[in-house]
Amino acid sequence: MGRRSTTRRIGIADVALKAGVSHATVSRVMNGNLTVDPAIATRVREAAAELNYQPNPVGRSLALGKTDTIGIVVPDLANPTFQAILRGLSRAAARDGYRVLIADSSEVSSEEAILAGEARRRCDGLVLCAPRMGDAELEELAPSLQPMVLINRTTTESRVPSLMVDYGQGIQELAEHLVELGHTRIVFLSGPSRSASNALRVQGLEKFQAGHPGIELQMIDGGSNFEAGHGAVDAVLASGGTSVLAFNDLVAMGLLSGLHERGVRVPEDISVTGFDDIQFARYTTPPLTTAAVPITELGAQAWHRLRALIRNEGSQDAVNIFRPQVEVRGSTGPAKN
Amino acid sequence: MGRRSTTRRIGIADVALKAGVSHATVSRVMNGNLTVDPAIATRVREAAAELNYQPNPVGRSLALGKTDTIGIVVPDLANPTFQAILRGLSRAAARDGYRVLIADSSEVSSEEAILAGEARRRCDGLVLCAPRMGDAELEELAPSLQPMVLINRTTTESRVPSLMVDYGQGIQELAEHLVELGHTRIVFLSGPSRSASNALRVQGLEKFQAGHPGIELQMIDGGSNFEAGHGAVDAVLASGGTSVLAFNDLVAMGLLSGLHERGVRVPEDISVTGFDDIQFARYTTPPLTTAAVPITELGAQAWHRLRALIRNEGSQDAVNIFRPQVEVRGSTGPAKN
DNA sequence: AGGCAATGAGAAAACGCTTTCTCATCCGAT
DNA sequence: ATCGGATGAGAAAGCGTTTTCTCATTGCCT
Known part of the structure; x- marks a missing residue:
């Protein structure tokens, strides 16, 4: 048993x-x-x-120009949302022989641009979840990052597909559900103010309010995690x-607990x-009414769009709404009364 | 405004x-x-x-021989356990300028070996969580995979550090806690039978049983997720x-719900x-008594051990128990009575 | 039997970088 | 004034593949 591991690869x-x-x-x-020749082979x-x-x-990779x-x-x-996207993405990509490299910006939005660039250079394509990045910066970065697909963001760069969740629609439907149950005083426990998806919810609620003048709708500042709720x-x-x-299931669970x-x-x-329908929502006490976002599927879809870009296949619509x-x-x- | 993206990198x-x-x-x-010369620079x-x-x-990477x-x-x-390890690992590694590539074997243990090899070849080191892989296979694979650190597994290959969670100890302490509360009929809702960490729990319970002959301890086959519970x-x-x-918090939550x-x-x-103390454990109704595993820290620790290996620094003990x-x-x- | 197309494998270039090797230049010392 | 040692930058090799180019061999056809 020689020490083969000492040997050069x-x-x-x-x-x-x-x-x-x-x-x-x-x-x-x-x-x-x-x-x-088969014999030689x-x-x-x-x-x-x-x-x-x-x-x-x-x-x-160097010879082929792809990684x-x-x-x-x-x-x-x-x-959990990003975990689920990652999971869906990773599994779908694996099916096609691709691996995924992760870059966690730890909510530091100034890091997002740098991380995105670095990740992109090492990879054949990029999936970007950057809810806090400014529009201008995103716009500027987009060309240098493609092939790329955006999650819950859009850009004018036509070659960059977007996968969007219609948070406005979802929250409206939840509000309607409450109205049907006879509620007239509804509180919206909002998410981070700079979050793009929170803005969509607020817009949705404004539409809702317009259609239901009789409903009293209040907003309370919250956040995006248990503690906030x-x-x-x-x-x-x-x-x-x-x-x-x-704002989402996490906040709802924190609230439920409180x-x-x-x-x-x-x-x-x-x-x-709640919102999102994360795995855990079904198992809270009581089980959480929520708006289910097919988020793992969104991750898989992200891969399919990215794959089309990488393979230079004619693309479908720019934005894909869930x-x-x-x-x-x-x-x-x-x-109650 | 030329179409710079058309241009070669x-x-x-x-x-x-x-x-x-x-x-x-x-x-x-x-x-x-x-x-x-500064001027030229x-x-x-x-x-x-x-x-x-x-x-x-x-x-x-090709020139430097590292990625x-x-x-x-x-x-x-x-x-959630692996998500947390990934998180801890990723953040710690990022701090040192390293990225992480993920390989999800989707519980298909036959894939683990292949994935591990492929991942290793693309990277400077590997963190392996392979609870279902056979001992013999692990032993055989280990030399070709290093630098590597193992999670909840050990190998005789001395250059491969292991990070272990003492599940036996944890489950014993939980059992003791129940005994102190006056329980004499305890049920263990077990995890997947081929899981290494389940075996550790069973061992711990056998020790516990030996020390508490009066306690009636039953085992029921379960699994590792909500549905099982x-x-x-x-x-x-x-x-x-x-x-x-x-077996773990997920199972406990499923059970709680049922x-x-x-x-x-x-x-x-x-x-x-439960077991693990995932984020959600604190917010179930009622909040879950569990054994907290500092799992994110374990992820960070995994990076530190791996870093030491990559840098060829003299290593500490082979196995590190949490x-x-x-x-x-x-x-x-x-x-109840 | 001779020539030509096909077949198959080696030589070498390419991928984009780092680093060693080499050499020109300049400075100070003798 | 000449030599020696720094100094600094270019040439070239190397990292490990893939792929084009080239050429030798085979086999077929006339």
Whole structure:
């Protein structure tokens, strides 16, 4: 048992030597080029197998001008939404032999541009989730980043597809659901103010308000995580609202937990909705009424769009809209009075 | 406004041409080599800036023999545990200028070996989470994969550090906690039978049983996700146990949800514990008593160990054990009788 | 039997960078 | 004034592949 790991990695030259051919021939064999004499081909394959040869991907990438890798930039890897996008993307890409490189900007929006550029240079394409980046910067960056697909953002650069979730539509439907249950005082527990997706929700609610003048709609500043929801309990109770539209499922869960601590019953005393339908939403107590976003599928779709770009296939529409679907569960019920 | 994106990527040669020097000099300047005349250096830097030149990482990697990238192989990107490891790893690595490439084996253990090899070849090091891989295969693979660090596995290959969570210890402490509350009939809702970490829990429980002959300990086959927990409700209720040690938080949450549907009160009628202390555990109703594993920190630690290996720094102990810490919350209470 | 197309494999260039090697230039010292 | 040692930059090799170019060999056809 020699210490083989001390040895330098074996390369194409070693195989060529062992098989008594040139490295060109080895390369041809490894790539299934048919212009090689079958006898020689098997000889090469045997040598390769014996030496356990695996082509060096870096050399390969340099010669081929592609890395078979795509990058994804996310603002926060702790957020279930981005985890799900990543998962969908990764699995779909893997199916086509692509790997994914992740770049977590940790919510530092100034990092996003740099990370995106670095990731892009190492990869054949990019999926960009940059909810906080300024429009101007995005616009400026876009050309140098493609092939790229944007999540929940758009740009005027026509070659950059966008995958959008219609948060406005979703939140309107949730609000309608509450109205149908007889609620007239609704509270919106908002997300981060600079978030693009929060803006869409606000727009949706403005439309909703316009169509329902009789409904009293309040906004309370929140955030995007448990703590925000948990910390908003007092404000929510003080508001007098009979129902709450939380920014997302995380916020809703924090709120649910806080309400339970206060002895406030859901949905008897107050109704609560989330947004996203993360895995956990189904298992809260009570199970959370929410707007389901097919987010893993969005990740997969991101890959398909990116793949089309990489392969230079004629593209479909620039923007692809995902409609959230209301999932009525136990956290919403008839208004108290 | 030319269509710059149509143009070939600009390379070191373009900068050299523009600055009127050789590409060697450009390279020297870009890498901060001090043996370049300051006047020329600035000229080069200006040219580089003007052309917006960024070195091609692939060429760089080939020349340098390193990619500044590490890989991580996970069995399931949908599992919060691996998400947290990934997060910790990614952030820690980013701090040192490394990126991470992910390989999701989708629980297909036959894929693990191949994925690991491929990922390793593209990267400078590997973090391997392969709970289902056979010992023999792991042993065989280990030498060819290093530098590598293992999560919750060990190998005889001394140069491969292991980061272990002491599941045995954790589950014992949870059981002790239940005993202190007066429980004498405890159910263990087990994880996947081929999982290494499940085996550790079973071992821990055997020790526990040896020290507490009076306690009746039952095992029920479960799984590792919500559905497993939710589906085990009947079996749990039929068992007559007054408390349940769930394989992990996900299973516990599924169980909690199922019990709630049945109108069984937690912890009044039955106590439930989880394992891992994922983010969500704190916000279930009631909040989940669990054994907290500092999993994000484990991810960070994985990077530090891997970094030491990559830098060839003398390593510390081969295996690094993380002790779970019992977090008592609302899902456990005194035994019913 | 001789010539020509086809076949198949080696030589060499290319990918984009880093780094060693080499050499011209300049300075100070003798 | 000449030599020697720095200094600094270009030439070229190397990293590990793929692929084009080139050429030797084979086999077929006339």
